[in-house]
Amino acid sequence: MSPRAAVRRPPRGHWLVLLLVLLVVAVALLFEGWTTHQVDAARTKPPCTRPIPREADDGKPLLTFGPKGVATAGMPPGTAALTFDGGPDPVWTPRLLDLLRRHHARATFFVYGKDAARHPELTRRILHEGHEIGSYTYSGGDFGVASPLRAKLELSLTQSALAGAAGVNTTLLRLPHTTAADTLCGPQWPAAKRAAEQGYLVVASDRKARKPWRGVVTQHSQTDLGYHEAEDLLRDRRVKRFTTVSGGLGRPSFVAQVPLAQEIKGEGLIWTQRLGRTFLTVMVWTLTLAGVLGVLRMLLFALFARLHVRRLRRYRPGAPRLREVRDPVTVLVPAYNEEAGIAATVYSLLASTHPHFQVIVIDDGSTDATADIAESVADADPRVTVIRQPNGGKPSALNTGLAHARYDIVVMVDADTIFEPEALARLVQPLAHPAVGAVSGNTKVGNRRSLMGKWQHLEYVLGFNLDRRMFEVLECMPTVPGAIGAFRRDALMGVGGVSDETLAEDTDLTMALWRAGWRVVYEESAVAWTEVPSTVRQLWRQRYRWCYGTLQAMWKHRRAVVEVGPAGRFGRRVLLYVTLFQIVLPLCAPVVDMFALFGALFRDPVEAALVWFGFLSVQLVTAAYALRLDRERLRVLWVLPLQQFVYRQLMYLVVIHSVTTALLGTRLKWHSMKRTGTADPYLLEAPPEEARQSLQGS
């Protein structure tokens, strides 16, 4: 297809991929949790309530469950069948094998399926040196308490693991947590019976007191202790033969080759287990890192905000006292279909205390009465000028306004923003310093009655009082918001006006100013009230545009990282910060949530709750500090815990969506279609009237 025609919908396929990846994560987590007994646990041995049947209680260790009851067997005199439980263990199994080889002895290893899969080479070595392998179940789950599903899986997964590791199966089974035959008491007995029905010979051990020369099945752990027990036993001269269980019985081996299909399946199991484990290890590290970074970020916020406040209050001899800026100001108000708000915006500007200013409303080809309303205001006040232009997008409207600006200081205002009377005068004060090229004001949310409004209110307060103060202290302010920002006109001209290469023209412009050598600062006392999206759909579109635009701006100015001087410092700091905290962490967030859910459901819920509340309280404290700095009520903090459930997910999904769109390089509708005016191209419908009124009332 021709590239020109390649205007597409926003991508959608990545949601499917994300879903699949999350599903895989869930399965891997569940499997890993199952093997570590966090899911469907069977760890503890149940108390013995009933002895084993009398017919089986003759002390002989080999139990054959048949239709006619249980038959027992033991080793003939002079024969000792050494058995080792657990493993294969990378430390002790090789030592034991060496020991056995020195004594020309054979033994039986009851191995965990999960460990056999983990160390296939050890499993193969055990077999290669003539020993026998039995099943000690997959994870060591106690059969007396295991659910039927777990019992079945424990056995068959072990067979799969053995098939994958060494191409064999085994019909020997030792139940975890059992020793001599009479320890198969209580619920263990029926469990052993059920297991035996699947074709297993149940191997217990002889009692410790029995003299080895009388013929025994011994039981040792794969530890230092087991090693020494085995060593002592192997020195016993009265024992004629040390052999495997089958060898002692004079039977063919209980270990047999499996067909290729099973071997392949087992191989697959081994790989699944390996992949799952690696993945989980990586994820745990990522999670830890993410958690530490998150907390660190909050603490840094608090620290820098504190530093910023101290700087504002401290008397510093040696700093030149700057003059008060009373220079005339041009205010640019680009407007597209803003008939509901434009009058309020312009009136609020006209009520400013700044001595001398001009307001230019640029109507960007509105299809409603925006221009007419603005003109009626202009007729009443000579300070207001209205310029109409065909629809060309916000950057173009701003450039048009810039061409008509009469004064050297330019303030840009969104047409849905209400200025406080003091705001204009305060906003331009930092421009007294000759190095400052732009000033960011403080935006507050007007329509904060609804939950959405409250969430965004909190977000704005945090963003403007923590992020921005930190950026200010670190000298890396990445954005002068379109809602309230003051610029030096020659600085704007120097960077070629407002660019329309990105969707976040404010971020783009700010970065361009930094790179041109200007400083951008924050003036927290210049307050403007803005209106925020009130539905999830609108919010999604707004954030999509912001996030995508920020990505564009960052990419466009990526060379700032290697520049020297303030531009390079800005680039390194801001690009690192934004990449880490606004792209990488949100991209990891779905998996983080998955882990949190898993932890709460299957691991210790108390632990999960503690971690969660720990994070939350750090957030609460910093948010409370931000609210206090902004002189806002603390009452709104109650929405912060709720924010974790819908808002947070929305925010990170937006990042995923934006990153995908950026990577695909898709030409979206908003790139080629007519550009819209102010705040958001998708907020095409007029904002609800009641929200507007609440805005004006506040």
Place this chain on the structure above:
Amino acid sequence: MQGTPHIASTPHDGRWSPVPPARGEQHPARRPRAAEPRLPVFIDESGLRRRTLQGVALLVGCACVGYLLFVGAVVSGLREPVGTRPPSTNGPAPADRPDTDRSAPSAGGPRQ
């Protein structure tokens, strides 16, 4: 703190003074707006990136589906037990049992 914000919020006056604010003016109108319409950032005209990424996504998706299918197969295939009856143990100790040959594992008895 609100009294003289213009002083307060420019805390680095000393360090900052060498930066020539006029630098921006050295290349005024470097880019006359609206004259040369630039392509927005990230737009890939050739569609190469799109196709590559779609391929990668397809690969990742297939890997995920494969993994899930495999796990499903492993779990569902686990129903088959290693045998239907325990192997016989009749060796030297107890009396002989008639089913010796049947359950000899080397003959493939306990296998599937």
